[in-house]
Amino acid sequence: MTEPVAIADELTKRFGDFTAVDRVSFEVAEGEVVGYLGPNGSGKTTTIRLMLGLLRPTSGHARLLGYDTQTQAEAIRAQVGYMSQRFALYDELTAWENLSFYAGVYGITDARPLAVEFERLHLQAVRDTRAGELPLGFRQRLALATAIVHKPPLLILDEPTSGVDPAARREFWDLIYDLSESGVTAFVTTHYMDEAEYCGRVGIMRRGRLLAMDSPSHLKQTALHGRAWDVFGEPVLEALDALGRIRGVYRAGLAGDHLRALTEPHVGGKELTGMLEAEGIHTPRVVSVEPSLEDVFLSLADA
Amino acid sequence: MLAVDGVSLRVHAGEVVALIGPDGAGKSTTMRLLCGVLRADEGEIRLAGLDLRTDLEAARGKVGYLPQRFSLYGELTVEENLRFLAEVRGLPRQDWRSRSTEILEFVDLADVADRRAEALSGGMRQKLGLAAALVHRPGILILDEPTGGVDPVTRQLFWQLIIRLLRDGVGVLVSTPYMDEAARCSRLAFMDRGRIVLEGAPTDLRDRMKWQIVEIVGDPLPGLRKLASQDARVLDLQRFGDRLHLRLDRVDLPSVEADLRARAAQAGVRLTSLRPIPAGLEDVFLAQLQPESRAP
Numbered sequence: 001m002t003e004p005v006a007i008a009d010e011l012t013k014r015f016g017d018f019t020a021v022d023r024v025s026f027e028v029a030e031g032e033v034v035g036y037l038g039p040n041g042s043g044k045t046t047t048i049r050l051m052l053g054l055l056r057p058t059s060g061h062a063r064l065l066g067y068d069t070q071t072q073a074e075a076i077r078a079q080v081g082y083m084s085q086r087f088a089l090y091d092e093l094t095a096w097e098n099l100s101f102y103a104g105v106y107g108i109t110d111a112r113p114l115a116v117e118f119e120r121l122h123l124q125a126v127r128d129t130r131a132g133e134l135p136l137g138f139r140q141r142l143a144l145a146t147a148i149v150h151k152p153p154l155l156i157l158d159e160p161t162s163g164v165d166p167a168a169r170r171e172f173w174d175l176i177y178d179l180s181e182s183g184v185t186a187f188v189t190t191h192y193m194d195e196a197e198y199c200g201r202v203g204i205m206r207r208g209r210l211l212a213m214d215s216p217s218h219l220k221q222t223a224l225h226g227r228a229w230d231v232f233g234e235p236v237l238e239a240l241d242a243l244g245r246i247r248g249v250y251r252a253g254l255a256g257d258h259l260r261a262l263t264e265p266h267v268g269g270k271e272l273t274g275m276l277e278a279e280g281i282h283t284p285r286v287v288s289v290e291p292s293l294e295d296v297f298l299s300l301a302d303a
Numbered sequence: 304m305l306a307v308d309g310v311s312l313r314v315h316a317g318e319v320v321a322l323i324g325p326d327g328a329g330k331s332t333t334m335r336l337l338c339g340v341l342r343a344d345e346g347e348i349r350l351a352g353l354d355l356r357t358d359l360e361a362a363r364g365k366v367g368y369l370p371q372r373f374s375l376y377g378e379l380t381v382e383e384n385l386r387f388l389a390e391v392r393g394l395p396r397q398d399w400r401s402r403s404t405e406i407l408e409f410v411d412l413a414d415v416a417d418r419r420a421e422a423l424s425g426g427m428r429q430k431l432g433l434a435a436a437l438v439h440r441p442g443i444l445i446l447d448e449p450t451g452g453v454d455p456v457t458r459q460l461f462w463q464l465i466i467r468l469l470r471d472g473v474g475v476l477v478s479t480p481y482m483d484e485a486a487r488c489s490r491l492a493f494m495d496r497g498r499i500v501l502e503g504a505p506t507d508l509r510d511r512m513k514w515q516i517v518e519i520v521g522d523p524l525p526g527l528r529k530l531a532s533q534d535a536r537v538l539d540l541q542r543f544g545d546r547l548h549l550r551l552d553r554v555d556l557p558s559v560e561a562d563l564r565a566r567a568a569q570a571g572v573r574l575t576s577l578r579p580i581p582a583g584l585e586d587v588f589l590a591q592l593q594p595e596s597r598a599p
Binding site for chain 1: 317323324325326327424425426448451452454455456457459462466469470480481482483486487488489490491504505506507518520525541542543544545546585588589592
């Protein structure tokens with residue numbers, strides 16, 4: 001059996017009294033797209049930096065691309081492409097000049113493969129446009145082009161599609177899937193559910209711990225504590241207050257014209273309706289629903 | 304160029320309406336028109352009953368506006384920034400201290416009132432932006448992508464603040480690229496090329512989708528994707544991590560399923576699950592941008 005692309009084994013990093021990463025273990029196979037989802041300070045970025053050998057773990061160890069992250073960090077970094085939410089693009093240079101510049105950094109002088117890549121990422125139309133003038137969707141694809149110019153087997157994407165509309169996000173992810181199908185592994189750090197939905201597996205991080213790691217569909221089926229409900233109660237803001245007073249409801253939020261509630265496992269629909277009616281809320285409909293990734297995230301975060 | 308074209312939109316007190324649509328659709332321009340930063344060539348804008356053309360200053364005073372990019376004075380503290388804006392907004396001098404305390408407590412920034420703005424995190428910065436938009440107690444709030452770069456816990460808090468404002472009868476218009484946020488709003492207006500092409504409550508828009516979304520899971524997924532893409536009845540196909548979403552006409556569901564199962568078996572591709580699922584707002588969004596679904 002071939003070695004997984006990434007292995008983290010009880011990886012721990014403390015800064016003084018603060019445990020940034022707390023006994024995190026996972027394995028990632030070649031070609032997987034794995035997301036790390038969590039708020040700022042949850043340990044996502046520290047985990048990635050430990051994996052790249054940029055930081056030394058306090059305890060535990062990790063291997064990446066067959067190398068030990070502590071003793072062979074240089075070898076790892078040459079094989080990683082990195083795309084940050086603050087793209088390292090030169091605004092004054094054109095799209096093509098940006099790509100040529102990064103190619104030069106890696107000693108790539110042949111323009112032909114670059115031109116092919118440019119075409120594949122749908123950048124031809126903006127070849128001579130200065131990067132600073134490009135719409136966000138194009139900037140993201142150009143940043144991706146510069147991150148993969150040296151054909152790295154591992155790609156690290158830090159909130160790659162934050163701020164773009166669903167159509168542009170989808171176009172970007174189709175490119176990531178193409179790379180993944182050709183064997184490139186991708187780590188994605190994000191705090192957007194919309195983005196996490198695109199990952200093959202998602203690790204949910206909170207206060208340095210990896211709380212769960214599975215495919216988005218499995219997380220929705222298995223990782224929620226209790227049940228998720230769509231509650232149609234009127235008036236909707238008063239219904240929201242009432243839900244906050246009902247025992248067994250541990251989260252309630254506005255979902256447009258209705259409410260989304262998370263309850264303990266024992267709470268049933270009729271019971272929920274009854275309790276709301278008792279609070280004086282007209283409640284024509286309470287529907288058990290499949291939780292969203294956000295529901296799962298919030299339920300784990302609360303636990 | 305026609306940036307905004309014949310847009311009609313109503314926001315009621317206590318209601319939050321989302322403006323969604325692709326980049327360049329005209330969302331930010333619409334918002335700038337509504338708060339009187341830009342002047343409309345044609346059409347009428349009324350804010351809290353006041354006509355923006357004839358009563359510009361008074362009407363503007365009814366609106367709080369948080370633009371996508373806003374500047375703060377990095378060298379000034381949180382409170383000093385707010386005070387500066389309060390003065391610009393013409394808040395009486397004797398009023399501003401109590402108001403700034405109140406508003407900083409509201410957005411949960413009271414603890415950092417003395418911190419310099421440049422030392423704020425992204426989430427705090429957005430909250431200060433919201434405080435600045437609210438300093439003159441507007442009845443209408445216009446927020447242009449207010450949660451960009453804000454982590455999910457802070458986004459939750461941000462939305463809780465919006466709910467509290469709704470309770471006080473504030474009407475809110477918000478633009479967002481995130482469909483999970485759009486789903487929280489009372490109504491959505493979908494803009495494309497300067498026009499509002501679709502409008503309704505989130506549940507409505509999902510129910511009104513005339514197509515069926517089908518989720519399929521299997522192994523290997525690229526193989527399954529290829530098979531599905533060869534079926535002309537599959538109108539759209541999108542991979543989401545470990546699964547595919549197919550969009551098709553409802554009537555085609557049984558035949559597409561039978562064909563796909565047969566062809567998967569033939570090709571040695573495992574089809575683990577196939578089920579119709581309710582359309583999400585993301586599906587509504589993408590379907591709206593497909594050529595065959597455009598309004599004539």
